[in-house]
Amino acid sequence: MTFPWLTILGIIPLIGAAFMLFPVRLAARPVGLIVSFVTAAVGLAIGGMYLGGTTFLEQVPWIKTFGAWWSLRLDGMSLAMVLMTVILTPIVLVAERKLPERIGRWSSASFFGLVLLLESMSLFVFMADDVLLFYLFFEATLIPVYFLIGGFGGAARRAAAMKFLLFSLAGGLVMLASVIGLYAVSASAGKPSYLITDLAALHIDGTSGRWLMLGFLLAFIVKAPMFPVHTWLPEAAEQGTPGTSVLLVGVLDKIGTFGMIKFCLVLFPEASRWVAPFMIGLALISIIYGAAAAFASKNLLRLIAYTSISHFGMMVLGIYAFTSQSITGSIFYMLNHGFSIAALFLVVGFMIKRRGTAQIDAYGGVQKVAPLLAGSFLLAGLSGLALPGMSTFISEFLVLAGTWTRFPWVAAVAALGVVMSAVYILSMYRRTMTGPLSADVAKSFESDLSGSEKLVVLPLIAIILLLGFFPGRTVETMQPTADSVMKIVQLSDPVPQAGK
Amino acid sequence: MNTATAPVIEYVALMPILILLGAACIGILVEAFLPRHHRFHTQLVIVGAAIVGAFIRLIANWRQGRSGIMAMGSLTLDGPTYVMWSGLLVFGLLAVLVFAERKANGGVTTFAASAATTPGSKAEATASAARIEHTEIFPLFLFSLAGMMLFLAANDMLTLFVALEVFSLPLYLMCGMARRRRLLSQEAALKYFLLGAFSSAFFLFGVALVYGYTGSFTFGDIAIAVTLPTQGRGLLITGLALMVVGVLFKIGAVPFHNWTPDVYVGAPTPVTGFMAICTKAAASMALLRLLYTAFGGERWSWQPVLMVIAILTMLLGAVFGLTQTDVKRLLAYSSVAHAGFILTAVVGAQGIVATGQLTSVGAVMFYLIAYGFATIGAFAIVTLVRRSGGETNAMDDWAGLGRRSPVLAGIFSFFLLSFAGIPLTAGFIGKWAAFESAWRGGYKWLVVVAVIASLIAAFFYLKLIMIMWFQPPAEGVEVAVPSALTWVPIIVGALATLLLGVAPGLLLDVVSTADVFLR
Numbered sequence A: 001m002t003f004p005w006l007t008i009l010g011i012i013p014l015i016g017a018a019f020m021l022f023p024v025r026l027a028a029r030p031v032g033l034i035v036s037f038v039t040a041a042v043g044l045a046i047g048g049m050y051l052g053g054t055t056f057l058e059q060v061p062w063i064k065t066f067g068a069w070w071s072l073r074l075d076g077m078s079l080a081m082v083l084m085t086v087i088l089t090p091i092v093l094v095a096e097r098k099l100p101e102r103i104g105r106w107s108s109a110s111f112f113g114l115v116l117l118l119e120s121m122s123l124f125v126f127m128a129d130d131v132l133l134f135y136l137f138f139e140a141t142l143i144p145v146y147f148l149i150g151g152f153g154g155a156a157r158r159a160a161a162m163k164f165l166l167f168s169l170a171g172g173l174v175m176l177a178s179v180i181g182l183y184a185v186s187a188s189a190g191k192p193s194y195l196i197t198d199l200a201a202l203h204i205d206g207t208s209g210r211w212l213m214l215g216f217l218l219a220f221i222v223k224a225p226m227f228p229v230h231t232w233l234p235e236a237a238e239q240g241t242p243g244t245s246v247l248l249v250g251v252l253d254k255i256g257t258f259g260m261i262k263f264c265l266v267l268f269p270e271a272s273r274w275v276a277p278f279m280i281g282l283a284l285i286s287i288i289y290g291a292a293a294a295f296a297s298k299n300l301l302r303l304i305a306y307t308s309i310s311h312f313g314m315m316v317l318g319i320y321a322f323t324s325q326s327i328t329g330s331i332f333y334m335l336n337h338g339f340s341i342a343a344l345f346l347v348v349g350f351m352i353k354r355r356g357t358a359q360i361d362a363y364g365g366v367q368k369v370a371p372l373l374a375g376s377f378l379l380a381g382l383s384g385l386a387l388p389g390m391s392t393f394i395s396e397f398l399v400l401a402g403t404w405t406r407f408p409w410v411a412a413v414a415a416l417g418v419v420m421s422a423v424y425i426l427s428m429y430r431r432t433m434t435g436p437l438s439a440d441v442a443k444s445f446e447s448d449l450s451g452s453e454k455l456v457v458l459p460l461i462a463i464i465l466l467l468g469f470f471p472g473r474t475v476e477t478m479q480p481t482a483d484s485v486m487k488i489v490q491l492s493d494p495v496p497q498a499g500k
Numbered sequence B: 001m002n003t004a005t006a007p008v009i010e011y012v013a014l015m016p017i018l019i020l021l022g023a024a025c026i027g028i029l030v031e032a033f034l035p036r037h038h039r040f041h042t043q044l045v046i047v048g049a050a051i052v053g054a055f056i057r058l059i060a061n062w063r064q065g066r067s068g069i070m071a072m073g074s075l076t077l078d079g080p081t082y083v084m085w086s087g088l089l090v091f092g093l094l095a096v097l098v099f100a101e102r103k104a105n106g107g108v109t110t111f112a113a114s115a116a117t118t119p120g121s122k123a124e125a126t127a128s129a130a131r132i133e134h135t136e137i138f139p140l141f142l143f144s145l146a147g148m149m150l151f152l153a154a155n156d157m158l159t160l161f162v163a164l165e166v167f168s169l170p171l172y173l174m175c176g177m178a179r180r181r182r183l184l185s186q187e188a189a190l191k192y193f194l195l196g197a198f199s200s201a202f203f204l205f206g207v208a209l210v211y212g213y214t215g216s217f218t219f220g221d222i223a224i225a226v227t228l229p230t231q232g233r234g235l236l237i238t239g240l241a242l243m244v245v246g247v248l249f250k251i252g253a254v255p256f257h258n259w260t261p262d263v264y265v266g267a268p269t270p271v272t273g274f275m276a277i278c279t280k281a282a283a284s285m286a287l288l289r290l291l292y293t294a295f296g297g298e299r300w301s302w303q304p305v306l307m308v309i310a311i312l313t314m315l316l317g318a319v320f321g322l323t324q325t326d327v328k329r330l331l332a333y334s335s336v337a338h339a340g341f342i343l344t345a346v347v348g349a350q351g352i353v354a355t356g357q358l359t360s361v362g363a364v365m366f367y368l369i370a371y372g373f374a375t376i377g378a379f380a381i382v383t384l385v386r387r388s389g390g391e392t393n394a395m396d397d398w399a400g401l402g403r404r405s406p407v408l409a410g411i412f413s414f415f416l417l418s419f420a421g422i423p424l425t426a427g428f429i430g431k432w433a434a435f436e437s438a439w440r441g442g443y444k445w446l447v448v449v450a451v452i453a454s455l456i457a458a459f460f461y462l463k464l465i466m467i468m469w470f471q472p473p474a475e476g477v478e479v480a481v482p483s484a485l486t487w488v489p490i491i492v493g494a495l496a497t498l499l500l501g502v503a504p505g506l507l508l509d510v511v512s513t514a515d516v517f518l519r
Helices: A005-021 A028-051 A076-095 A106-128 A130-139 A144-152 A157-188 A196-200 A206-223 A232-239 A242-252 A254-267 A268-295 A300-320 A324-355 A371-384 A391-406 A408-433 A439-444 A451-469 A470-487 B015-033 B036-062 B079-099 B122-129 B137-153 B156-174 B182-214 B219-227 B234-251 B259-266 B269-294 B296-322 B327-347 B360-382 B406-420 B424-438 B444-471 B484-502 B505-513
Strands: A056-061 A068-073 B068-070 B075-077 B385-387 B477-479
Touching: A005 A028, A005 A056, A005 A068, A005 A076, A005 A106, A005 B444, A028 A076, A028 A106, A028 A130, A028 A439, A028 A470, A056 B505, A068 A106, A068 A130, A068 B137, A076 A254, A076 A300, A076 A324, A076 A451, A106 A130, A106 A144, A106 A242, A106 A254, A130 A144, A130 A254, A144 A157, A144 A242, A144 B444, A157 A196, A157 A206, A157 A232, A157 B444, A196 A254, A196 B269, A196 B385, A196 B406, A206 A254, A206 A268, A206 B137, A206 B259, A232 A242, A232 A300, A242 A254, A242 A300, A242 A324, A254 A268, A254 A324, A254 A470, A268 A300, A268 A408, A268 A470, A268 B477, A300 A324, A300 A391, A300 A408, A300 B075, A324 A371, A324 A391, A324 A439, A324 A451, A324 A470, A324 B137, A371 A391, A371 A408, A391 A408, A391 A451, A391 B444, A439 B015, A470 B269, B015 B036, B036 B079, B036 B137, B079 B137, B079 B269, B079 B360, B079 B484, B122 B137, B137 B156, B137 B269, B156 B182, B156 B269, B156 B327, B182 B219, B182 B259, B219 B269, B234 B269, B234 B296, B234 B327, B259 B269, B259 B327, B269 B296, B269 B327, B269 B477, B269 B484, B296 B327, B296 B444, B327 B360, B327 B424, B360 B406, B360 B424, B360 B484, B406 B424, B406 B484, B424 B444, B484 B505
Parallel strands: none
Antiparallel strands: A056 A068, B068 B075, B385 B477
């Protein structure tokens, strides 16, 4: 057996978390940072090996009676998610290194521990190649997030944490019914197995396939918050610390779109084709609704949350447009959105730390006193509105161009969302950073970005620009995933017709 | 000419039960003959030795493959018997350790100084002041445990009834023996006794009717009689229904659940913990055996009814749990909901199963064991939260427990997550197994209902977790420092819950090879 790189990768943060959450907390913060950096290093090494042609697959029987395997696998899409997770976690930890002490909140050590626990669970979610294993970690991620929101957030954090958990559990439990149904199908076909490859070979079609698929889909729709089950997200983002929101929206919510590709499309191709019109409709509503709600938001954190709903709509649109270009675009979008949303949330976090509130009204004219902060905010915002040169532009373009070849009108409506995003991002910048500078604001922003804050922002901006200017290698890595999905769904790209 | 033949009793095979019953008798003699100050430790040693001895003999018998229908057809030793006897012995041992906790209660047990005195009377005050302890609780406990073991192994209706009474009567008594809040405790005991007596009467009447129809007490004969095409099945169905009522009462299924909240709250908490899992385990397994072996041919009659009961039980337990403000009441309604989840697995009886896969018997056994470890641990923790010296179960008093004693609150939250069926706990695997067996039995939408009930139930577990972690600590509440006697069940419960959640194969392998009832 080869060296179990993937298992090791997931276990390192778990050990760190165990150390952090137990009563003995000697030098919790340095240890936590070191653990997260080691994880990142291992993750990058694995990424390097993967690009060098190594294949990663670790399979050991786990629960024989259920046909479940401890099975981890990397493909282009999961590698992207894994790398995003291992890079964002240390950045979040550096940004939230010193949580402001507030009455009734928990210690930094617990925060570090929970973040590392969450990192470990998410890594396993992205690497799992077995439905039960995936489900196990999918549900287990809820607990650390629940405590991260409920233990460290703002005044209404308990209600927000509860709402998040109930929405997710509702989706998750419905998915459990489907997971059990999959077992029944696979057991009646002979040998029960939860391996995705075995299940995909069963070709579950017809009514039962549709019902099972809907169970999975519901959980993923809640996760990648789409209209109308998105309502938990704005509250969770508003109440959680910016670092929590980065992990929640940037990493965890990607499980939704990730799951749609890896489970809904691969296991139930026929049912996915059947549900596609509905999903495209839902995606369009999310794009427009998210953008409109973002425009109307008076709170920076809520605003960013709503932009995410719009962007998740775009990813889902790319997935269900069923062209290799749009699916590649969606996967690339999942990666880019993670970095772009992290930059936005964290910079807003720096602003809140200085001003003490996330209300947009409380700002104005900041760029006069804190130009670096304002500049980072603008760059993060521009990546949010997908300006050419930013990585998000490439992905949004791929999604729209891919969708256009199959559904021109859908792409046209979705492009409206792009226009609207320019409006809400620029108006957010205008309202907070430009205009007259009040004495209060000037006093709050006496200090511009500090050294460690630059350390947080710089890598994010660098990654966004780097992926924007040199997307080639990354997109090539993701292309095989999209192509294989296309083959399973049994659709080929529409042939471009001249003169149409 | 008839000659009377001596009955053949397989003493070695039945040794585990005989050891417990023998030790219980010795315990009673100890009460009668030993001076008071020696009794507690002697009883503790007897109970511990009896359970460990019985367990060792049980495992030895299992390895030697002693199975079959024993004691002139009145008991069956088969895979399920061995699994659940082991389970009962382990849970019994863990539960009785909490019985013996003295350090956390200022040097005396939580049982009444003198149960026969009137609450509030002078005699009671004298007995309390003299720090007298009721050590009778230990032999009573042993009788009850042995009765439960008999109950789930019984192979004829009379043994079943006798076992039912052997385990119930000591339980009624134990419920009324709390040292504090004695009136509540006695009320609980009386309620439990009256309702339990009713249910026993139902059961016995059912036995009579079934006997009238089939002409036999043993399950094997009933199974044959059931398959014969005879007129007048009304007698059989009525008899079956009445018997099932009697057993469902013990399981705590709707509409026979009304005693659970009051009895759970009134009974001394160590007894509640013991009762919550061991009664449920014994009664569930007895129900399975009765329905599968004796009435397997009649399952088209009982499956639909049981399905309705399962749905009502799950939903009612979950919904009523939402409004509770008392931790023990909450756990009581949670136990009702769990009875419903167990019944979903029972309903999925005899779905087509290939070798090496889990049957519904296996699913129920796994569920019970998973639920058992968490239950024992959870009730052990409940005994430790105190206000002015006495146990407090008001949820408001549990506020901020995470701050006051993070380890206990962490473990308790872990148990609650297991009850809620969150992955990486044993509860999740148990739920998976139970729902899967219902699905395979063809009751897909029962699984959907069960999933909805799980969601509702998850809400109140999470509410309690939220109260413990996210609210400021309540004033005047303290957490007692227990001795190892209470720590052992807590730690063992937590470790087992984690282990069965992460590597359930250990138990599943055992359960799935020992899930066939011998007929």
